[in-house]
Amino acid sequence: MKDNKITILGLLFFLLCAALGGAVYYLGERLSELHSRADELQQQRVDLESTTQALIAQKSVFTNAFKELENYSVNVAPDEMAFYSGVQQVLQNNSVEILSTRQQGVNAEGVSAIAMTVRGEYYALMDVFAAWRNLPTTVRVSNLTLGADKPVGASAEASRGWIQADVTVEAIVAPKP
Missing domain, CATH: 3.30.70.60 (Ribosomal protein S6/Translation elongation factor EF1B)
Structure with a gap:
C-alpha cells in the first residue's frame, strides 16, 4: 500500500508539474499575443493622433480663411x-x-x-x-x-x-x- 501511495503521489506530482508547465507555456503565448496587440494599438493611437493633428490644422486654416472672407468687401462700379x-x-x-x-x-x-x-x-x-x-x-x-x-x-x-x-x-x- 505504501508503494501505491508513493506511486500515486509521484503521479500527482508529475501531473502537477505538467499542468504548471502547460500553464506557463499557455500564459507565455498569451502574453506575447497581448504584447503584439498592445504594439498594434499603440501604433494605431500614434496614427490617429497625427491624423487628428492634421485635421485640427486644416480646421484652423479653413476657420482663418472664412474670417478673411467675412472681412472681404467687393467694391461695385457705379456704372x-x-x-x-x-x-x-x-x-x-x-x-x-x-x-x-x-x-x-x-x-x-x-x-x-x-x-x-x-x-x-x-x-x-x-x-x-x-x-x-x-x-x-x-x-x-x-x-x-x-x-x-x-x-x-x-x-x-x-x-x-x-x-x-x-x-x-x-x-x-x-x-x-
Whole structure:
C-alpha cells in the first residue's frame, strides 16, 4: 500500500508539474499575443493622433480663411463707363497697346465684362494686372491667354519680350435706378 501511495503521489506530482508547465507555456503565448496587440494599438493611437493633428490644422486654416472672407468687401462700379475707363486707363498708363475691345454689357447678375486683345512687354502686362487690383472697383480676370507677339514687319530683335494677351475682365456694376 505504501508503494501505491508513493506511486500515486509521484503521479500527482508529475501531473502537477505538467499542468504548471502547460500553464506557463499557455500564459507565455498569451502574453506575447497581448504584447503584439498592445504594439498594434499603440501604433494605431500614434496614427490617429497625427491624423487628428492634421485635421485640427486644416480646421484652423479653413476657420482663418472664412474670417478673411467675412472681412472681404467687393467694391461695385457705379456704372459701366467707370469700369471700362478704369481698366483702359491702367493699360494706357503702363504702355500696353489695346488691339481690340469687345464690351459684353451687364448680365442678369449685374456683372459687366470687357474682352480685350492687348500687346506689350511682359512685365508691363504683369504691372497692369497688379494695378487692376488697386482700382476703386473690384475687378476679376475671368479669362487670360498669353502668347508671343509677332508684330508685322518687325525684326526678331524688336519683338523680344513682347506678348499678346486675350483677357476678359469682369466687375459688378451698380443697378440703374
